[in-house]
Amino acid sequence: MDVYEAIRTKRAVRQFADKPIPQEALLKILDAGRLAGSSKNIQPWDFIVIRDRARLKALSECGPWAGHLAGAAVGIALVTGDWRERWPVAFDLGRAAQNMMLTAHEMGIGSVMANIYDMDKAHALLQLPEDKMCYAAISFGYPADPQKWQRPPRRGRKRALADVVHWETW
Amino acid sequence: MDVYEAIRTKRAVRQFADKPIPQEALLKILDAGRLAGSSKNIQPWDFIVIRDRARLKALSECGPWAGHLAGAAVGIALVTGDWRERWPVAFDLGRAAQNMMLTAHEMGIGSVMANIYDMDKAHALLQLPEDKMCYAAISFGYPADPQKWQRPPRRGRKRALADVVHWETW
Numbered sequence: 001m002d003v004y005e006a007i008r009t010k011r012a013v014r015q016f017a018d019k020p021i022p023q024e025a026l027l028k029i030l031d032a033g034r035l036a037g038s039s040k041n042i043q044p045w046d047f048i049v050i051r052d053r054a055r056l057k058a059l060s061e062c063g064p065w066a067g068h069l070a071g072a073a074v075g076i077a078l079v080t081g082d083w084r085e086r087w088p089v090a091f092d093l094g095r096a097a098q099n100m101m102l103t104a105h106e107m108g109i110g111s112v113m114a115n116i117y118d119m120d121k122a123h124a125l126l127q128l129p130e131d132k133m134c135y136a137a138i139s140f141g142y143p144a145d146p147q148k149w150q151r152p153p154r155r156g157r158k159r160a161l162a163d164v165v166h167w168e169t170w
Numbered sequence: 171m172d173v174y175e176a177i178r179t180k181r182a183v184r185q186f187a188d189k190p191i192p193q194e195a196l197l198k199i200l201d202a203g204r205l206a207g208s209s210k211n212i213q214p215w216d217f218i219v220i221r222d223r224a225r226l227k228a229l230s231e232c233g234p235w236a237g238h239l240a241g242a243a244v245g246i247a248l249v250t251g252d253w254r255e256r257w258p259v260a261f262d263l264g265r266a267a268q269n270m271m272l273t274a275h276e277m278g279i280g281s282v283m284a285n286i287y288d289m290d291k292a293h294a295l296l297q298l299p300e301d302k303m304c305y306a307a308i309s310f311g312y313p314a315d316p317q318k319w320q321r322p323p324r325r326g327r328k329r330a331l332a333d334v335v336h337w338e339t340w
Contacts, residue, residue, distance in 0.1 A: 046334055099268060
């Protein structure tokens, strides 16, 4: 699958089949995240792979829209330092996450982001060091209904190019 | 080029050939950014395309490591609201930027990020509305020395997978 095609056809998948992700595919997803560029090459990320069902369920309760983690084949928690310190911390995590989700999509594996709201709970659950936090996690898994995710997106879901793009100045 | 291959072979390109980017390729890059997923589908981004040489030069002076913008075929300024308000603002911009840079790479077009430090200067230069800011920009262009960017990366530039990845807990 070429890059633009992957970007064009990627959907947020929230319901997953009861089918494990092969270790080789998982390592490729993680490697894609690891290989993202970052400001000053700081690579401000750690990835925690979660497959234990009870832990996934507990993590799914750390945000009001994180429920899909409970049914994911794999959850990857994105861990970093204080994101408010520097703009690139969250920005670079986004670059790594996008690499992971596009690589998964290319292998037929769906994904969706979850923001973590109860960060103290996630901190304890993941046994993080004092200076690290988990602000977001990604659910991965084969789609429960693959055909559903092959449909074209609903119209009007994305802002039009003419609205998003400006030429030379605002 | 498949997704993982694009991720694996992408390098930061800072020296560009004196060769314009065809409009079709530019629109594909912008579209790839537009199509990125975002938290609650807010799509918190606007992209300003800059090709005017004087404006590129002025933008290149808005950050200590932004000099490469002066020689880019195209600069794309990433514009959003206050990034400190919500974690996903910068994170989602990172997702969009990664889509753009991978799509460019697939077409043989190099890119590299620049953080904007002198935000007041960039605000005036890009004639932004009061509530918008430019925190970062991307240089795009055909590499000045294509062979240089086809070399494998230097060893030790990226943290090892075993260092980045944790299993179940930290």
